[in-house]
Amino acid sequence: MAEPRIGAIEAGGTKMVVAVGRTPEEIRDAERFITPTTDPTDTMRRVLDWLREQHDDDPLQAIGVASFGPVDFVRRGIAHSTPKLLWRGVSWADAIGAAFGDIPLGFDTDTGAAALAEQRWGAGRDQDVVVYVTIGTGIGGGLVVDGRIVHGLxxxxxxxxVVRHRPEDDFPGTCPSHGDCLEGLASGESVKRRWHRTGGPQLPPDHPAWDLESHYLVDAVVNIVTITAAHVVILGGGVMSVPGLLERVRSGVRDHLNGYLDVPALTTDIDHYIVSPQLGSAAGAVGAFALGRDALA
Ligand SMILES: [Zn+2]
Structure with missing residues (x-):
């Protein structure tokens, strides 16, 4: 029997990526529809019109949405606390229900979905407890346990x-809610603002910015390891493409833990423990596909 055909919507804060397929490879390689995230009515209409055309050609059996957050799991949409004012309270379930009736719908955060994709088909394959964190303009992540994205409250x-604000760093942080939380101190946006960059070429790999960055990421990964006991920690996002940064984080985490968690993954084998993603920019769409497929089960 053919695999079910799934519609995958990666609903990002700046753009929407939409794909259809029966396998993760198809989602990754097939033609995708990409449209900017503007106001919700127009954006959802463009996304759902394209998906509807695909559905009319060859019916979809389910849809998955991997959405920017914070999300509201009850209404399966965007939470009222989002800084994107027009998107407050907007429900994907309502919009998809209006366009597709009672088609099965899977819904989660974009970073949770990316974590799920990496756990199924990427750098976290065959591992039970997987953490994926993306360090880009902002910082977000997902925790997958036994094949499911963890939610609680x-x-x-x-x-x-919270990470330790380094004494040599007088930058107050960029998070509008917390100032110097991890995102406030270590996101791509905070690096730019701390060092007064407005775009243009990236800071060189030997710039002190990256030493500071590695300190904050080491704190973050130590917190993750000690709280979740993850089998693997995957670090993605644009900031992680800085040469040498991943290596600095690995050695910093190993040094900080100091053998207390005495397993090879955290000592001699840390290069296979703190790793880069394997699905790259396709993780969100492939994750949305996984959510759609799970909604059928
Ligand atoms: Zn914050």
Whole structure:
């Protein structure tokens, strides 16, 4: 029997990426529809019109949405606390229901979905407890345990954990809610503002910015390891493409833990423990596909 055909919506804060397929490879390689995230009515119409055309050609059996957050799991949409004012309270479930009737719908955060994709088909394959964190303009992440994205009261917010503000760093941090949380100190946006960059070429790899960055990321990964006992920690996002940064984080985490968690993954084998993602920019869409497929089960 053919695999079900799934519509995958990666609903990012700046753009929407939409794809259809029966396998993660198809989602990754097939033609995608990409449209900017503007006001919700127009954006959802463009996304759902494209998906509807695909559906009319060859019916979809389910849809998955991997959404920017914070999200509201009850209404399956955007939470009222989002800084994107027009998107407050907007429900994907309502919009998809209006366009597709009662088609099965999977819904989660974009970073949770990316974590799920990496756990199924990427750098966290065959591992039970997987953490994925993306360090880009902002910082977000997902925790997957036994094949499911963990939610509780809300969803984990890796970007807003507390890290030790270094004494040599007088930058107050960029987070509008917390100032010097992890995202406030270590996101791409905070690096730019601390060092007064307005775009243009990236800071060189030997710039002190990256030494500071590695300190904050070491604190973050130590927190993750000690709280979740993850089998693997995947660090992605644009900031992690800085040469040498991943290596500095690995050695910093190993040094900080100091053998206390005495397993090879955290000592001699840390290069296979703190790793880069394997699905790259496709993780969100592939994650949305996974959510759609799970909604059928
Ligand atoms: Zn914060």
């Amino acid at each position: 809300l969803h984990p917010e890796f970007g807003h954990m």
